[in-house]
Amino acid sequence: MKSRAAVTVGDREIELRTVAVPDRPPRGGALLRVTANGLCGSDYDLYSGHLREASPGLVPLPLVSGHEMVGVLERVDPEAAEKWAVSPGDRVVVDPAVRCGQCLDCRSTTDNRCRDLLRYSTMPLSRGSGLWGGNAEYMELLPGTLVVPVPDALSDEDAALYNPLGNAIHWLVTVAAVRPGDSVLILGAGQRGFACSAVAHNAGAARVIVTGLERDQVKAPLLARFGADTLLDAESADTVAQVMDLTGGAGVDVVVDTVPGTATSTRDGLACLRRGGRMVVAGIKSGAMDGLDINAITLRELVVRGVFGSSTFGVRRAVQMLTEARYPFAELHSHRFALEDLDEALRVLGGEVPGERPLHLTIVP
Ligand SMILES: [Zn+2]
Ligand SMILES: [Zn+2]
Incomplete structure:
Protein backbone atom coordinates (compact mmCIF):
# COMPACT_ATOMS: atom_id res chain seq x y z
CA MET A 1 0.00 0.00 0.00
CA LYS A 2 1.15 3.54 -0.77
CA SER A 3 0.37 6.88 0.83
CA ARG A 4 0.54 10.32 -0.67
CA ALA A 5 2.41 12.60 1.69
CA ALA A 6 3.20 16.33 1.67
CA VAL A 7 6.90 16.42 2.50
CA THR A 8 8.49 19.63 3.77
CA VAL A 9 11.96 19.63 2.20
CA GLY A 10 13.08 23.19 2.96
CA ASP A 11 11.86 26.68 3.80
CA ARG A 12 8.74 27.36 1.68
CA GLU A 13 9.34 24.08 -0.14
CA ILE A 14 6.82 21.25 -0.03
CA GLU A 15 6.80 18.18 -2.32
CA LEU A 16 3.92 15.77 -2.79
CA ARG A 17 5.49 12.30 -2.65
CA THR A 18 4.35 8.70 -2.61
CA VAL A 19 5.55 6.79 0.43
CA ALA A 20 5.24 3.05 1.16
CA VAL A 21 2.90 2.23 4.06
CA PRO A 22 4.22 -0.59 6.30
CA ASP A 23 2.28 -3.87 5.97
CA ARG A 24 1.86 -4.10 9.70
CA PRO A 25 1.58 -1.50 12.46
CA PRO A 26 4.57 -1.17 14.79
CA ARG A 27 4.44 -3.44 17.83
CA GLY A 28 2.18 -1.78 20.39
CA GLY A 29 1.07 0.79 17.79
CA ALA A 30 -1.33 1.28 14.89
CA LEU A 31 -1.83 2.53 11.35
CA LEU A 32 -4.07 5.57 10.95
CA ARG A 33 -5.93 6.61 7.79
CA VAL A 34 -5.95 10.39 8.14
CA THR A 35 -9.34 11.99 7.44
CA ALA A 36 -8.47 15.55 8.50
CA ASN A 37 -5.50 17.48 9.77
CA GLY A 38 -5.86 20.95 11.25
CA LEU A 39 -3.21 23.64 10.78
CA CYS A 40 -1.97 26.10 13.37
CA GLY A 41 0.48 28.98 13.56
CA SER A 42 3.42 26.67 14.22
CA ASP A 43 2.82 25.02 10.83
CA TYR A 44 3.31 28.39 9.19
CA ASP A 45 6.41 28.92 11.35
CA LEU A 46 7.79 25.63 10.02
CA TYR A 47 6.89 26.56 6.43
CA SER A 48 8.40 30.05 6.64
CA GLY A 49 11.61 28.86 8.31
CA HIS A 50 10.90 30.82 11.51
CA LEU A 51 10.70 27.65 13.62
CA ARG A 52 14.08 26.37 12.42
CA GLU A 53 15.57 29.79 13.06
CA ALA A 54 14.02 30.07 16.55
CA SER A 55 14.83 26.51 17.58
CA PRO A 56 17.47 24.81 15.41
CA GLY A 57 17.29 21.02 15.55
CA LEU A 58 13.59 20.93 16.49
CA VAL A 59 12.49 20.09 12.95
CA PRO A 60 14.89 17.83 11.02
CA LEU A 61 14.00 18.15 7.33
CA PRO A 62 12.77 16.54 5.20
CA LEU A 63 9.66 15.51 7.14
CA VAL A 64 5.90 15.08 6.94
CA SER A 65 4.32 17.90 8.96
CA GLY A 66 0.86 18.01 10.54
CA HIS A 67 0.07 17.66 14.24
CA GLU A 68 -3.73 18.04 14.54
CA MET A 69 -4.65 14.59 13.31
CA VAL A 70 -8.08 13.02 13.01
CA GLY A 71 -8.46 9.63 11.37
CA VAL A 72 -9.66 6.05 11.34
CA LEU A 73 -7.56 3.27 12.84
CA GLU A 74 -6.95 0.91 9.90
CA ARG A 75 -4.81 -1.67 11.63
CA VAL A 76 -4.16 -2.01 15.33
CA ASP A 77 -1.53 -4.20 16.97
CA PRO A 78 -3.21 -6.42 19.61
CA GLU A 79 -1.07 -4.86 22.35
CA ALA A 80 -2.27 -1.36 21.39
CA ALA A 81 -5.88 -2.55 21.04
CA GLU A 82 -5.79 -3.67 24.65
CA LYS A 83 -3.83 -0.76 26.07
CA TRP A 84 -5.66 1.99 24.20
CA ALA A 85 -9.06 0.21 24.35
CA VAL A 86 -9.66 0.67 20.61
CA SER A 87 -10.47 -1.49 17.57
CA PRO A 88 -9.80 -1.17 13.85
CA GLY A 89 -12.41 1.16 12.34
CA ASP A 90 -12.51 3.49 15.36
CA ARG A 91 -12.33 7.20 14.56
CA VAL A 92 -9.86 8.97 16.83
CA VAL A 93 -7.85 12.13 17.41
CA VAL A 94 -4.12 11.74 18.04
CA ASP A 95 -2.08 13.77 20.51
CA PRO A 96 1.15 14.81 18.74
CA ALA A 97 3.23 14.24 21.89
CA VAL A 98 4.32 10.62 22.36
CA ARG A 99 5.42 9.83 25.91
CA CYS A 100 7.52 6.75 26.74
CA GLY A 101 5.36 5.98 29.78
CA GLN A 102 8.34 4.51 31.63
CA CYS A 103 10.62 7.34 32.72
CA LEU A 104 10.38 9.05 36.09
CA ASP A 105 8.70 12.12 34.62
CA CYS A 106 6.11 10.05 32.75
CA ARG A 107 5.23 8.26 35.95
CA SER A 108 4.93 11.44 38.01
CA THR A 109 3.11 13.86 35.67
CA THR A 110 0.78 13.90 32.67
CA ASP A 111 2.58 16.93 31.24
CA ASN A 112 5.03 16.86 28.34
CA ARG A 113 8.12 16.28 30.46
CA CYS A 114 8.98 12.79 29.19
CA ARG A 115 12.75 12.44 28.90
CA ASP A 116 12.31 10.56 25.61
CA LEU A 117 9.43 12.65 24.30
CA LEU A 118 8.72 12.30 20.58
CA ARG A 119 6.53 14.69 18.62
CA TYR A 120 4.72 13.80 15.43
CA SER A 121 5.37 16.41 12.76
CA THR A 122 8.96 16.86 14.01
CA MET A 123 10.29 13.39 13.12
CA PRO A 124 12.39 12.98 9.96
CA LEU A 125 11.30 11.18 6.81
CA SER A 126 14.44 9.05 7.18
CA ARG A 127 13.11 7.40 10.33
CA GLY A 128 11.25 4.13 9.56
CA SER A 129 8.35 4.64 7.15
CA GLY A 130 8.66 8.42 7.48
CA LEU A 131 4.87 8.68 7.92
CA TRP A 132 5.01 10.72 11.14
CA GLY A 133 2.70 13.62 10.36
CA GLY A 134 -0.94 14.36 9.58
CA ASN A 135 -0.33 15.86 6.14
CA ALA A 136 -0.49 12.44 4.47
CA GLU A 137 -3.10 9.79 3.70
CA TYR A 138 -1.65 7.37 6.23
CA MET A 139 0.31 7.69 9.41
CA GLU A 140 2.10 5.28 11.74
CA LEU A 141 1.25 5.48 15.44
CA LEU A 142 3.92 4.43 17.93
CA PRO A 143 3.40 2.77 21.31
CA GLY A 144 2.84 5.50 23.89
CA THR A 145 0.59 7.47 21.54
CA LEU A 146 -2.53 8.98 23.09
CA VAL A 147 -5.59 8.35 20.91
CA VAL A 148 -9.04 9.55 21.98
CA PRO A 149 -12.17 8.16 20.28
CA VAL A 150 -14.36 10.73 18.53
CA PRO A 151 -18.15 10.52 19.01
CA ASP A 152 -20.20 10.21 15.79
CA ALA A 153 -21.82 13.59 16.45
CA LEU A 154 -18.50 15.36 15.90
CA SER A 155 -17.36 16.12 12.33
CA ASP A 156 -13.72 15.54 11.35
CA GLU A 157 -13.19 19.29 11.08
CA ASP A 158 -14.66 19.96 14.53
CA ALA A 159 -12.65 17.09 15.99
CA ALA A 160 -9.43 18.64 14.62
CA LEU A 161 -9.96 21.50 17.07
CA TYR A 162 -8.98 19.12 19.89
CA ASN A 163 -5.46 20.45 19.49
CA VAL A 307 4.10 25.60 28.06
CA PHE A 308 4.75 23.45 24.99
CA GLY A 309 1.73 21.44 23.90
CA SER A 310 -1.05 19.87 25.92
CA SER A 311 -1.53 16.93 28.29
CA THR A 312 -3.50 13.70 28.41
CA PHE A 313 -6.13 15.49 30.49
CA GLY A 314 -6.25 18.43 28.08
CA VAL A 315 -6.79 16.31 24.97
CA ARG A 316 -9.48 14.13 26.58
CA ARG A 317 -11.40 17.09 27.96
CA ALA A 318 -11.10 18.92 24.63
CA VAL A 319 -12.96 16.13 22.82
CA GLN A 320 -15.60 16.22 25.57
CA MET A 321 -15.94 20.01 25.36
CA LEU A 322 -16.22 19.93 21.55
CA THR A 323 -18.96 17.31 21.85
CA GLU A 324 -20.87 19.37 24.43
CA ALA A 325 -20.80 22.23 21.87
CA ARG A 326 -21.46 25.01 24.38
CA TYR A 327 -19.49 27.30 22.06
CA PRO A 328 -19.93 27.63 18.25
CA PHE A 329 -16.76 25.73 17.36
CA ALA A 330 -17.91 24.92 13.80
CA GLU A 331 -17.81 28.64 12.97
CA LEU A 332 -14.04 28.66 13.41
CA HIS A 333 -13.52 26.69 10.19
CA SER A 334 -12.49 29.25 7.62
CA HIS A 335 -10.79 27.07 4.99
CA ARG A 336 -10.47 23.49 3.80
CA PHE A 337 -7.74 22.36 1.41
CA ALA A 338 -6.66 19.15 -0.34
CA LEU A 339 -3.25 17.66 0.48
CA GLU A 340 -1.71 18.91 -2.77
CA ASP A 341 -2.68 22.47 -1.82
CA LEU A 342 -0.84 22.50 1.53
CA ASP A 343 1.51 25.17 0.23
CA GLU A 344 -1.38 27.51 -0.59
CA ALA A 345 -3.09 26.68 2.72
CA LEU A 346 0.01 27.71 4.64
CA ARG A 347 0.29 30.98 2.75
CA VAL A 348 -3.36 31.74 3.53
CA LEU A 349 -2.74 30.82 7.18
CA GLY A 350 0.27 33.15 7.33
CA GLY A 351 -1.75 36.10 6.03
CA GLU A 352 0.17 36.20 2.74
CA VAL A 353 -2.93 35.97 0.55
CA PRO A 354 -4.80 39.29 0.34
CA GLY A 355 -8.53 39.18 1.03
CA GLU A 356 -8.43 35.91 2.99
CA ARG A 357 -9.40 35.83 6.66
CA PRO A 358 -7.86 32.65 8.05
CA LEU A 359 -8.98 31.28 11.41
CA HIS A 360 -8.90 27.49 11.44
CA LEU A 361 -7.74 25.64 8.34
CA THR A 362 -8.04 21.94 7.69
CA ILE A 363 -6.25 19.68 5.23
CA VAL A 364 -8.38 16.80 3.95
CA PRO A 365 -6.06 14.19 2.39
ZN1 LIG B 1 -0.23 23.52 16.73
ZN1 LIG C 1 8.86 9.22 29.51
Whole structure:
Protein backbone atom coordinates (compact mmCIF):
# COMPACT_ATOMS: atom_id res chain seq x y z
CA MET A 1 0.00 0.00 0.00
CA LYS A 2 1.15 3.54 -0.77
CA SER A 3 0.37 6.88 0.83
CA ARG A 4 0.54 10.32 -0.67
CA ALA A 5 2.41 12.60 1.69
CA ALA A 6 3.20 16.33 1.67
CA VAL A 7 6.90 16.42 2.50
CA THR A 8 8.49 19.63 3.77
CA VAL A 9 11.96 19.63 2.20
CA GLY A 10 13.08 23.19 2.96
CA ASP A 11 11.86 26.68 3.80
CA ARG A 12 8.74 27.36 1.68
CA GLU A 13 9.34 24.08 -0.14
CA ILE A 14 6.82 21.25 -0.03
CA GLU A 15 6.80 18.18 -2.32
CA LEU A 16 3.92 15.77 -2.79
CA ARG A 17 5.49 12.30 -2.65
CA THR A 18 4.35 8.70 -2.61
CA VAL A 19 5.55 6.79 0.43
CA ALA A 20 5.24 3.05 1.16
CA VAL A 21 2.90 2.23 4.06
CA PRO A 22 4.22 -0.59 6.30
CA ASP A 23 2.28 -3.87 5.97
CA ARG A 24 1.86 -4.10 9.70
CA PRO A 25 1.58 -1.50 12.46
CA PRO A 26 4.57 -1.17 14.79
CA ARG A 27 4.44 -3.44 17.83
CA GLY A 28 2.18 -1.78 20.39
CA GLY A 29 1.07 0.79 17.79
CA ALA A 30 -1.33 1.28 14.89
CA LEU A 31 -1.83 2.53 11.35
CA LEU A 32 -4.07 5.57 10.95
CA ARG A 33 -5.93 6.61 7.79
CA VAL A 34 -5.95 10.39 8.14
CA THR A 35 -9.34 11.99 7.44
CA ALA A 36 -8.47 15.55 8.50
CA ASN A 37 -5.50 17.48 9.77
CA GLY A 38 -5.86 20.95 11.25
CA LEU A 39 -3.21 23.64 10.78
CA CYS A 40 -1.97 26.10 13.37
CA GLY A 41 0.48 28.98 13.56
CA SER A 42 3.42 26.67 14.22
CA ASP A 43 2.82 25.02 10.83
CA TYR A 44 3.31 28.39 9.19
CA ASP A 45 6.41 28.92 11.35
CA LEU A 46 7.79 25.63 10.02
CA TYR A 47 6.89 26.56 6.43
CA SER A 48 8.40 30.05 6.64
CA GLY A 49 11.61 28.86 8.31
CA HIS A 50 10.90 30.82 11.51
CA LEU A 51 10.70 27.65 13.62
CA ARG A 52 14.08 26.37 12.42
CA GLU A 53 15.57 29.79 13.06
CA ALA A 54 14.02 30.07 16.55
CA SER A 55 14.83 26.51 17.58
CA PRO A 56 17.47 24.81 15.41
CA GLY A 57 17.29 21.02 15.55
CA LEU A 58 13.59 20.93 16.49
CA VAL A 59 12.49 20.09 12.95
CA PRO A 60 14.89 17.83 11.02
CA LEU A 61 14.00 18.15 7.33
CA PRO A 62 12.77 16.54 5.20
CA LEU A 63 9.66 15.51 7.14
CA VAL A 64 5.90 15.08 6.94
CA SER A 65 4.32 17.90 8.96
CA GLY A 66 0.86 18.01 10.54
CA HIS A 67 0.07 17.66 14.24
CA GLU A 68 -3.73 18.04 14.54
CA MET A 69 -4.65 14.59 13.31
CA VAL A 70 -8.08 13.02 13.01
CA GLY A 71 -8.46 9.63 11.37
CA VAL A 72 -9.66 6.05 11.34
CA LEU A 73 -7.56 3.27 12.84
CA GLU A 74 -6.95 0.91 9.90
CA ARG A 75 -4.81 -1.67 11.63
CA VAL A 76 -4.16 -2.01 15.33
CA ASP A 77 -1.53 -4.20 16.97
CA PRO A 78 -3.21 -6.42 19.61
CA GLU A 79 -1.07 -4.86 22.35
CA ALA A 80 -2.27 -1.36 21.39
CA ALA A 81 -5.88 -2.55 21.04
CA GLU A 82 -5.79 -3.67 24.65
CA LYS A 83 -3.83 -0.76 26.07
CA TRP A 84 -5.66 1.99 24.20
CA ALA A 85 -9.06 0.21 24.35
CA VAL A 86 -9.66 0.67 20.61
CA SER A 87 -10.47 -1.49 17.57
CA PRO A 88 -9.80 -1.17 13.85
CA GLY A 89 -12.41 1.16 12.34
CA ASP A 90 -12.51 3.49 15.36
CA ARG A 91 -12.33 7.20 14.56
CA VAL A 92 -9.86 8.97 16.83
CA VAL A 93 -7.85 12.13 17.41
CA VAL A 94 -4.12 11.74 18.04
CA ASP A 95 -2.08 13.77 20.51
CA PRO A 96 1.15 14.81 18.74
CA ALA A 97 3.23 14.24 21.89
CA VAL A 98 4.32 10.62 22.36
CA ARG A 99 5.42 9.83 25.91
CA CYS A 100 7.52 6.75 26.74
CA GLY A 101 5.36 5.98 29.78
CA GLN A 102 8.34 4.51 31.63
CA CYS A 103 10.62 7.34 32.72
CA LEU A 104 10.38 9.05 36.09
CA ASP A 105 8.70 12.12 34.62
CA CYS A 106 6.11 10.05 32.75
CA ARG A 107 5.23 8.26 35.95
CA SER A 108 4.93 11.44 38.01
CA THR A 109 3.11 13.86 35.67
CA THR A 110 0.78 13.90 32.67
CA ASP A 111 2.58 16.93 31.24
CA ASN A 112 5.03 16.86 28.34
CA ARG A 113 8.12 16.28 30.46
CA CYS A 114 8.98 12.79 29.19
CA ARG A 115 12.75 12.44 28.90
CA ASP A 116 12.31 10.56 25.61
CA LEU A 117 9.43 12.65 24.30
CA LEU A 118 8.72 12.30 20.58
CA ARG A 119 6.53 14.69 18.62
CA TYR A 120 4.72 13.80 15.43
CA SER A 121 5.37 16.41 12.76
CA THR A 122 8.96 16.86 14.01
CA MET A 123 10.29 13.39 13.12
CA PRO A 124 12.39 12.98 9.96
CA LEU A 125 11.30 11.18 6.81
CA SER A 126 14.44 9.05 7.18
CA ARG A 127 13.11 7.40 10.33
CA GLY A 128 11.25 4.13 9.56
CA SER A 129 8.35 4.64 7.15
CA GLY A 130 8.66 8.42 7.48
CA LEU A 131 4.87 8.68 7.92
CA TRP A 132 5.01 10.72 11.14
CA GLY A 133 2.70 13.62 10.36
CA GLY A 134 -0.94 14.36 9.58
CA ASN A 135 -0.33 15.86 6.14
CA ALA A 136 -0.49 12.44 4.47
CA GLU A 137 -3.10 9.79 3.70
CA TYR A 138 -1.65 7.37 6.23
CA MET A 139 0.31 7.69 9.41
CA GLU A 140 2.10 5.28 11.74
CA LEU A 141 1.25 5.48 15.44
CA LEU A 142 3.92 4.43 17.93
CA PRO A 143 3.40 2.77 21.31
CA GLY A 144 2.84 5.50 23.89
CA THR A 145 0.59 7.47 21.54
CA LEU A 146 -2.53 8.98 23.09
CA VAL A 147 -5.59 8.35 20.91
CA VAL A 148 -9.04 9.55 21.98
CA PRO A 149 -12.17 8.16 20.28
CA VAL A 150 -14.36 10.73 18.53
CA PRO A 151 -18.15 10.52 19.01
CA ASP A 152 -20.20 10.21 15.79
CA ALA A 153 -21.82 13.59 16.45
CA LEU A 154 -18.50 15.36 15.90
CA SER A 155 -17.36 16.12 12.33
CA ASP A 156 -13.72 15.54 11.35
CA GLU A 157 -13.19 19.29 11.08
CA ASP A 158 -14.66 19.96 14.53
CA ALA A 159 -12.65 17.09 15.99
CA ALA A 160 -9.43 18.64 14.62
CA LEU A 161 -9.96 21.50 17.07
CA TYR A 162 -8.98 19.12 19.89
CA ASN A 163 -5.46 20.45 19.49
CA PRO A 164 -5.89 24.20 20.14
CA LEU A 165 -8.65 23.43 22.67
CA GLY A 166 -6.58 20.77 24.45
CA ASN A 167 -3.73 23.25 24.67
CA ALA A 168 -6.03 25.92 26.10
CA ILE A 169 -7.37 23.51 28.73
CA HIS A 170 -3.86 22.53 29.76
CA TRP A 171 -2.59 26.12 29.84
CA LEU A 172 -5.52 27.76 31.62
CA VAL A 173 -7.04 25.04 33.79
CA THR A 174 -4.06 22.85 34.72
CA VAL A 175 -1.18 25.33 34.58
CA ALA A 176 -2.75 28.72 35.41
CA ALA A 177 -5.50 27.14 37.58
CA VAL A 178 -8.20 29.62 36.51
CA ARG A 179 -10.85 29.89 39.22
CA PRO A 180 -14.41 31.22 39.15
CA GLY A 181 -14.26 35.01 39.38
CA ASP A 182 -10.76 35.36 37.90
CA SER A 183 -10.00 37.99 35.30
CA VAL A 184 -8.13 36.54 32.33
CA LEU A 185 -6.17 38.37 29.64
CA ILE A 186 -5.52 36.44 26.41
CA LEU A 187 -2.85 37.88 24.15
CA GLY A 188 -3.57 36.98 20.52
CA ALA A 189 -6.88 36.53 18.67
CA GLY A 190 -6.02 33.54 16.48
CA GLN A 191 -7.47 30.05 16.91
CA ARG A 192 -5.58 29.65 20.18
CA GLY A 193 -7.03 32.95 21.41
CA PHE A 194 -10.55 31.70 20.62
CA ALA A 195 -9.89 28.38 22.35
CA CYS A 196 -8.43 30.11 25.42
CA SER A 197 -11.41 32.45 25.59
CA ALA A 198 -13.90 29.56 25.61
CA VAL A 199 -11.90 27.63 28.21
CA ALA A 200 -11.50 30.66 30.52
CA HIS A 201 -15.21 31.43 30.26
CA ASN A 202 -16.14 27.78 30.81
CA ALA A 203 -13.92 27.69 33.91
CA GLY A 204 -15.89 30.57 35.41
CA ALA A 205 -13.70 33.58 34.66
CA ALA A 206 -15.58 36.76 35.54
CA ARG A 207 -13.87 38.77 32.84
CA VAL A 208 -12.17 37.64 29.64
CA ILE A 209 -10.12 40.21 27.72
CA VAL A 210 -8.52 39.32 24.37
CA THR A 211 -5.99 41.38 22.42
CA GLY A 212 -5.59 41.29 18.65
CA LEU A 213 -4.24 43.25 15.74
CA GLU A 214 -6.21 45.91 13.92
CA ARG A 215 -7.23 43.36 11.27
CA ASP A 216 -8.55 41.04 14.02
CA GLN A 217 -11.21 43.54 15.13
CA VAL A 218 -13.79 42.02 12.73
CA LYS A 219 -13.64 38.89 14.90
CA ALA A 220 -15.20 40.67 17.91
CA PRO A 221 -18.78 39.37 17.47
CA LEU A 222 -17.62 35.74 17.11
CA LEU A 223 -15.15 36.10 19.99
CA ALA A 224 -18.00 37.31 22.18
CA ARG A 225 -19.76 34.01 21.51
CA PHE A 226 -16.60 32.27 22.73
CA GLY A 227 -16.95 34.03 26.07
CA ALA A 228 -14.80 37.12 25.50
CA ASP A 229 -16.04 40.34 27.12
CA THR A 230 -13.66 42.67 25.32
CA LEU A 231 -11.42 42.58 22.24
CA LEU A 232 -8.64 45.16 22.46
CA ASP A 233 -6.65 46.53 19.53
CA ALA A 234 -3.01 46.05 20.54
CA GLU A 235 -1.76 47.91 17.46
CA SER A 236 -3.43 51.28 17.72
CA ALA A 237 -3.42 51.66 21.52
CA ASP A 238 -1.24 50.63 24.44
CA THR A 239 -2.27 47.20 25.78
CA VAL A 240 -1.20 47.82 29.38
CA ALA A 241 -3.02 51.17 29.61
CA GLN A 242 -6.20 49.64 28.17
CA VAL A 243 -6.14 46.65 30.54
CA MET A 244 -5.42 48.84 33.58
CA ASP A 245 -8.28 51.08 32.53
CA LEU A 246 -10.67 48.12 32.25
CA THR A 247 -9.66 46.68 35.63
CA GLY A 248 -9.67 49.95 37.55
CA GLY A 249 -5.88 49.82 37.87
CA ALA A 250 -5.87 46.40 39.55
CA GLY A 251 -4.57 44.27 36.68
CA VAL A 252 -5.68 40.73 35.84
CA ASP A 253 -5.29 37.41 37.67
CA VAL A 254 -4.11 35.40 34.67
CA VAL A 255 -2.40 36.20 31.36
CA VAL A 256 -1.83 33.72 28.54
CA ASP A 257 0.51 34.83 25.76
CA THR A 258 -0.27 33.03 22.49
CA VAL A 259 1.51 35.56 20.25
CA PRO A 260 4.35 34.03 18.19
CA GLY A 261 7.48 35.92 17.17
CA THR A 262 7.51 39.10 19.21
CA ALA A 263 8.33 39.13 22.93
CA THR A 264 6.64 42.53 23.32
CA SER A 265 3.38 40.78 24.18
CA THR A 266 5.12 38.91 27.03
CA ARG A 267 6.45 42.17 28.48
CA ASP A 268 2.99 43.77 28.20
CA GLY A 269 1.40 40.70 29.77
CA LEU A 270 3.68 40.83 32.80
CA ALA A 271 2.81 44.49 33.30
CA CYS A 272 -0.92 43.67 33.18
CA LEU A 273 -0.81 41.18 36.07
CA ARG A 274 -2.04 41.98 39.53
CA ARG A 275 0.20 41.09 42.49
CA GLY A 276 0.60 37.32 42.66
CA GLY A 277 -0.81 36.93 39.14
CA ARG A 278 -0.05 33.94 36.90
CA MET A 279 1.38 34.19 33.40
CA VAL A 280 1.53 31.39 30.84
CA VAL A 281 3.86 31.86 27.85
CA ALA A 282 2.87 29.71 24.88
CA GLY A 283 3.92 31.45 21.65
CA ILE A 284 7.40 30.61 20.36
CA LYS A 285 9.46 33.82 20.22
CA SER A 286 12.09 34.94 17.73
CA GLY A 287 14.42 36.52 20.24
CA ALA A 288 15.09 37.79 23.72
CA MET A 289 12.94 40.29 25.57
CA ASP A 290 14.28 43.82 25.92
CA GLY A 291 13.72 45.71 29.14
CA LEU A 292 12.60 42.83 31.36
CA ASP A 293 12.46 44.16 34.91
CA ILE A 294 13.13 41.13 37.13
CA ASN A 295 12.10 43.10 40.21
CA ALA A 296 8.66 43.52 38.69
CA ILE A 297 8.36 39.72 38.96
CA THR A 298 10.04 39.37 42.36
CA LEU A 299 8.43 42.22 44.28
CA ARG A 300 4.98 41.54 42.83
CA GLU A 301 5.35 37.77 43.39
CA LEU A 302 4.35 36.83 39.84
CA VAL A 303 4.29 33.26 38.55
CA VAL A 304 5.63 32.80 35.00
CA ARG A 305 5.35 29.43 33.31
CA GLY A 306 6.20 28.25 29.79
CA VAL A 307 4.10 25.60 28.06
CA PHE A 308 4.75 23.45 24.99
CA GLY A 309 1.73 21.44 23.90
CA SER A 310 -1.05 19.87 25.92
CA SER A 311 -1.53 16.93 28.29
CA THR A 312 -3.50 13.70 28.41
CA PHE A 313 -6.13 15.49 30.49
CA GLY A 314 -6.25 18.43 28.08
CA VAL A 315 -6.79 16.31 24.97
CA ARG A 316 -9.48 14.13 26.58
CA ARG A 317 -11.40 17.09 27.96
CA ALA A 318 -11.10 18.92 24.63
CA VAL A 319 -12.96 16.13 22.82
CA GLN A 320 -15.60 16.22 25.57
CA MET A 321 -15.94 20.01 25.36
CA LEU A 322 -16.22 19.93 21.55
CA THR A 323 -18.96 17.31 21.85
CA GLU A 324 -20.87 19.37 24.43
CA ALA A 325 -20.80 22.23 21.87
CA ARG A 326 -21.46 25.01 24.38
CA TYR A 327 -19.49 27.30 22.06
CA PRO A 328 -19.93 27.63 18.25
CA PHE A 329 -16.76 25.73 17.36
CA ALA A 330 -17.91 24.92 13.80
CA GLU A 331 -17.81 28.64 12.97
CA LEU A 332 -14.04 28.66 13.41
CA HIS A 333 -13.52 26.69 10.19
CA SER A 334 -12.49 29.25 7.62
CA HIS A 335 -10.79 27.07 4.99
CA ARG A 336 -10.47 23.49 3.80
CA PHE A 337 -7.74 22.36 1.41
CA ALA A 338 -6.66 19.15 -0.34
CA LEU A 339 -3.25 17.66 0.48
CA GLU A 340 -1.71 18.91 -2.77
CA ASP A 341 -2.68 22.47 -1.82
CA LEU A 342 -0.84 22.50 1.53
CA ASP A 343 1.51 25.17 0.23
CA GLU A 344 -1.38 27.51 -0.59
CA ALA A 345 -3.09 26.68 2.72
CA LEU A 346 0.01 27.71 4.64
CA ARG A 347 0.29 30.98 2.75
CA VAL A 348 -3.36 31.74 3.53
CA LEU A 349 -2.74 30.82 7.18
CA GLY A 350 0.27 33.15 7.33
CA GLY A 351 -1.75 36.10 6.03
CA GLU A 352 0.17 36.20 2.74
CA VAL A 353 -2.93 35.97 0.55
CA PRO A 354 -4.80 39.29 0.34
CA GLY A 355 -8.53 39.18 1.03
CA GLU A 356 -8.43 35.91 2.99
CA ARG A 357 -9.40 35.83 6.66
CA PRO A 358 -7.86 32.65 8.05
CA LEU A 359 -8.98 31.28 11.41
CA HIS A 360 -8.90 27.49 11.44
CA LEU A 361 -7.74 25.64 8.34
CA THR A 362 -8.04 21.94 7.69
CA ILE A 363 -6.25 19.68 5.23
CA VAL A 364 -8.38 16.80 3.95
CA PRO A 365 -6.06 14.19 2.39
ZN1 LIG B 1 -0.23 23.52 16.73
ZN1 LIG C 1 8.86 9.22 29.51
